Amino acid sequence: MGGASSRDQRAETSNRLEDETVESSNSTFFTNEELTKLQSDYDMGGVEKVKTVVQQKVTELDNTELNIAVTGESGAGKSSFINAMRGLEFDDEGAAEVGNIETTMEPTGYKHPNLPNVCFWDLPGIGTKTFPANKYLKKMKFKRYDFFIIISACRFTENDIQLAKEIKRLGKNFYFVRSKIDNDLYSKRRRGRQFNEEEELKKIRNDCVSKLQEAGMPSPRVFLISNFDLNLYDFSLLNKALEDDLPTIKKSVYILALPNISSETVEKKRKELRKQVWMLATLSGGIGVVPIPGVSLGCDIGIVIGGIVHFRQCLGLDDSSLQSLAKRAGKPVEDLKAVVTTPLVGGEITPDVINRLAWGAAAVTASAIEVFLDTIPVIGSIFGAGSSFFFTYKLLSAALDDLTESAQKVMSAAFGNENDPNQTSVQ
Structure with missing residues (x-):
């Protein structure tokens, strides 16, 4: 036995x-x-x-570097997104500065706390007086980045579309991210209205997609996220899209850098x-x-x-x-x-x-x-x-x-x- x-x-x-x-x-x-x-x-x-x-x-x-550009208009939540992706709160040492006005005057790199070869770049908002759209693309040195996150807190603008088209022309990948979804749902609840959260999310996403299509983006994908709770909404779908598009080693580096x-x-x-x-x-x-x-x-x-x-x-x-x-x-x-x-x-x-x-x-x-x-x-x-x-x-x-x-x-x-x-x- x-x-x-x-x-x-x-x-x-x-x-x-x-x-x-x-x-x-x-x-x-x-x-x-x-x-x-x-x-x-x-x-x-x-x-x-x-x-x-x-x-x-x-x-x-x-030695493999991963450079992630986060861009969009001022106040869209770029800095909050960068902090969340690095596992930091806004008041932690090394966190990106958060504000409702444009706080970024030039591309600012924020390295990952544990993986210094991973860097998130906070780009100035496009379409401001300091960075008009017609000069933005050249000043931002777009070839430096592996892919782009285009963030909007409301609706994507003409500047965002122009940005996406230029990124595509350069052969880079870009992803539309609609931020502050938690704020939208909170506002609905405060009004005391009964609503189906899933239906509301679908409505917000479809509205973003249709506006992008009208502006000349044939098959846009829009990801809804909250910078304060990355488990919710479309964050897992965004990650899957990024992982699928990255080459093998950079995909591995990205996964290991996730919070x-x-x-x-x-x-x-x-x-x-x-x-x-x-x-x-x-x-x-x-x-x-x-x-x-x-x-x-x-x-x-x-x-x-x-x-x-x-x-x-x-x-x-x-x-x-x-x-x-x-x-x-x-x-x-x-x-x-x-x-x-x-x-x-x-x-x-x-x-x-x-x-x-x-x-x-x-x-x-x-x-x-x-x-x-x-x-x-x-x-x-x-x-x-x-x-x-x-x-x-x-x-x-x-x-x-x-x-x-x-x-x-x-x-x-x-x-x-x-x-x-x-x-x-x-x-």
Whole structure:
């Protein structure tokens, strides 16, 4: 009976490993052609050649910039949108200045708190005396930006249409965002009128679309949002549109830069970070027997620690992110930290902490290791079961799972069930 139980455990472990590795290997930053080249490079130059190619991809990922332009007329809510996307309140350090008059006199960049290669640009309102429409396009250096968010708090104007047409001419993507939807619905409620919220949202959206079509935009998409509650209305649809339009690496960077507003967002981040695990493990990997974890770490400890710190920041579990989330949720930060059970949050990541994780990563059978290696294209055939690649992969995977679980618990502590985006509008 004990033998059967042991076999069941081995099978369960093997299946879990296979699920994890198939997920990571089928959705990497490498094309099939690049994976084939990895095998060729290994045949010609061995492990060091492969590590060089992977390092180039990791460097590309680290250095990829994402520049997001937020534009529209003054008072449309551009600064509030930028602050919300960076997980900041208007009075936080580094927040964009909010006001009902034009506060932006030139393109002003606001870097993401944890991902400095992501920058939101607050552009001056078009059509003001300072920035007339006929001079606006040239002054704003439009080629700098990856895509444009055109925000309006009421109806999109002739200037907005002219702006969109020029963006399209430059081959860039743009998205019409109708802000302050919460204000519109609040005004309706104050009047004491009974109305169907879904029907009212549909009416606002259709009105924006029809006006844009009359002005010469054939198939405009308009997204309704509230800068003060990104879970509501069309924000998830806006995100999906942006993700679908961005190339692979920039899409990943954008997802990791999103504020933690729902459990769905946290899960998206986990999937993106999972793609990075095997690349980091490859940099750490080498053929040979690994000493028993707990006695000596058989991997590049610097790579492991660096990876965990990066995961922690992307998942919003560093101190500054937790402080900002607690402020946004109106909860003491201690309440959020209290639900975290992993030692990877709230202190320095040391070799001793990694050593403790290594015991769990080593608790796999030989059959599970074979399954693991077989399910990773190219890389699995390069590194042996005793390599530091395997143990680094398991350490980073275990750390990512622990941190994701904690991030989900923190979201629940902050917002309860409100962090599930149940209200999704249909266009």
